[in-house]
Amino acid sequence: MSETTSDAILERMMALHPKIIDLTLDRMWRLLEALGNPQDNLPPVIHLAGTNGKGSTQAMIRAGLEAAGKTVHAYTSPHLARFHERIRLAGELIDEDALSAVLDECYAANNGESITYFEITTCAAILAFSRTPADYVLLEVGLGGRLDATNVVAKPALTVITPVSLDHQHYLGDTLTLIAGEKAGIIKRGVTCVVGPQAEEGMDAIEARAQKLGAPLLAYGQQWHIAPEAGRMAFQDETGLLDLPLPKLPGPHQIMNAGAALAALRHFGVDAAACEAAVTQAYWPARMQRLKNGPLIDIAGTAQLWLDGGHNPAAGEALAATLSGGASQPVHLICGMLNTKDIAGYLRPLVPYVVSLHAVSIPGEANTLPASETAKAARSVGMTTFESANVAGALRDIVAGDPGAKVLICGSLYLAGNVLRENS
Structure with a gap:
């Protein structure tokens, strides 16, 4: 742009x-x-x-x-x-x-x-x-x-x-x-x-x-x-x-x-x-928003791709309640967060619904938590974790192993904004 x-x-x-x-x-x-x-x-x-x-x-x-x-x-x-x-x-x-x-x-x-x-x-x-x-x-x-x-x-x-x-x-x-x-x-x-x-x-x-x-x-x-x-x-x-x-x-x-x-x-x-x-x-983007087109969808193929900007423990609880509904399939997370947030507090409610977490840093954000720290926090609450250079790379890795996956990009409105810009 x-x-x-x-x-x-x-x-x-x-x-x-x-x-x-x-x-x-x-x-x-x-x-x-x-x-x-x-x-x-x-x-x-x-x-x-x-x-x-x-x-x-x-x-x-x-x-x-x-x-x-x-x-x-x-x-x-x-x-x-x-x-x-x-x-x-x-x-x-x-x-x-x-x-x-x-x-x-x-x-x-x-x-x-x-x-x-x-x-x-x-x-x-x-x-x-x-x-x-x-x-x-x-x-x-x-x-x-x-x-x-x-x-x-x-x-x-x-x-x-x-x-x-x-x-x-x-x-x-x-x-x-x-x-x-x-x-x-x-x-x-x-x-x-x-x-x-x-x-x-x-x-x-x-x-x-x-x-x-x-x-x-x-x-x-x-x-x-x-x-x-x-x-x-x-x-x-x-x-x-x-x-x-x-x-x-x-x-x-x-x-x-x-x-x-x-x-x-x-x-x-x-x-x-x-x-x-x-x-x-009412319409409000990056609140459990289903992405349906753009370069990331080309990578996702038959996988579902969702986006959510919640970033604190209460948002984690709300997200967990959403994921627990009905016969919802387990989710792969691509997560990037700011270094001012309670990372473990956000992730802990999500543990029962998550297959894996791919940690990323938020591009261009001075206060991003390094991917390694997000991964460390995720491991501390019992998640299977990986580190990725960016969202696209994480998505490729996920769909290579699980083509029909449900994937949620989450953890920060700043990450969500970056995704919407890059995927436009």
């Missing part, structure tokens, strides 16, 4: 701060002020935080709102194949000219001051959203919540907290109570918050924050319930009962993500038809 104008600007932005992550809102407030405070001129904002599921939940909320005839901006991170995926304007990915213009404007307004890549690009997204009419903005937290760059909207229309689990402990704290407290930092005074399933200590932290700010909660198991039922699913809240198809997004964990999305949609009065569209029309 040739370099675009936006690529060049994004490259310059990487040099504005020595750290990739540095949690504070001071630099955001400074640049937003220089830009005329666009965060104060947004359509109604739905702000989403959580450890797992916030991207899928956002995708379902967007599908439901759009089915109801609403126009929706959406912000998410990280991107997979290209940066434009992070910013969706009124339903469409931002185009190159518009992206380059807002990036350039933010770069100029920043005037060479220290600011992280995520902060300045979040300002660019907010600027773009403020200038394009829409009915809603879906704003996904990057990391944490309280000090995340997205947490600059004084009065969102709704906040959503998906399941909280252990991840990014070196930034957010080493207990669920501390991490949930950081996620709950998006809760605003008097603003309703939809809450997905939580561990008891996580829920306690969220409830404490909500009570302090007088923020009503719509919580799983209290104000809303959802469960699979006879090959479909039943959603119940104070408005009534919905009998719906299972989510299009694969995996039993998507039922709970759908529940949070449905609770949010019902809060805004969305009808049953749009709620059904939320679960049947």
Whole structure:
């Protein structure tokens, strides 16, 4: 892929701060002020935080709102194949000219001051959203919540907290109570918050924050319930009962993500038809995505090839639940992970469903865990392991020995993005 104008600007932005992550809102407030405070001129904002599921939940909320005839901006991170995926304007990915213009404007307004890549690009997204009419903005937290760059909207229309689990402990704290407290930092005074399933200590932290700010909660198991039922699913809240198809997004964990999305949609009065569209029309790549064409499929031949970007222990549990369903055949993993993750914690739930693991390093990623370390962690939990130079080589080795294999590329959104780019 040739370099675009936006690529060049994004490259310059990487040099504005020595750290990739540095949690504070001071630099955001400074640049937003220089830009005329666009965060104060947004359509109604739905702000989403959580450890797992916030991207899928956002995708379902967007599908439901759009089915109801609403126009929706959406912000998410990280991107997979290209940066434009992070910013969706009124339903469409931002185009190159518009992206380059807002990036350039933010770069100029920043005037060479220290600011992280995520902060300045979040300002660019907010600027773009403020200038394009829409009915809603879906704003996904990057990391944490309280000090995340997205947490600059004084009065969102709704906040959503998906399941909280252990991840990014070196930034957010080493207990669920501390991490949930950081996620709950998006809760605003008097603003309703939809809450997905939580561990008891996580829920306690969220409830404490909500009570302090007088923020009503719509919580799983209290104000809303959802469960699979006879090959479909039943959603119940104070408005009534919905009998719906299972989510299009694969995996039993998507039922709970759908529940949070449905609770949010019902809060805004969305009808049953749009709620059904939320679960049947949502699309979210690299979440148990079946790859069906491209160079890797040429290598795979008759083998099934899947892709998933989950990367923490809770994601491993969700993936294991997906793999355990029905008469699913055992899986060969091609796995690459970042060196900041709990590798063994992610892999341990997968052991009963895995034939082998081929470890790879993530190409072009400074924080990749070396393939040898991923293999070592996999051996420590009892997996049969191999090391490969790259995904294509691992796939060739797997199908040479098992032509009809089910192969899952997993362990990191960064690896998933690399695969989608190379396989396009």
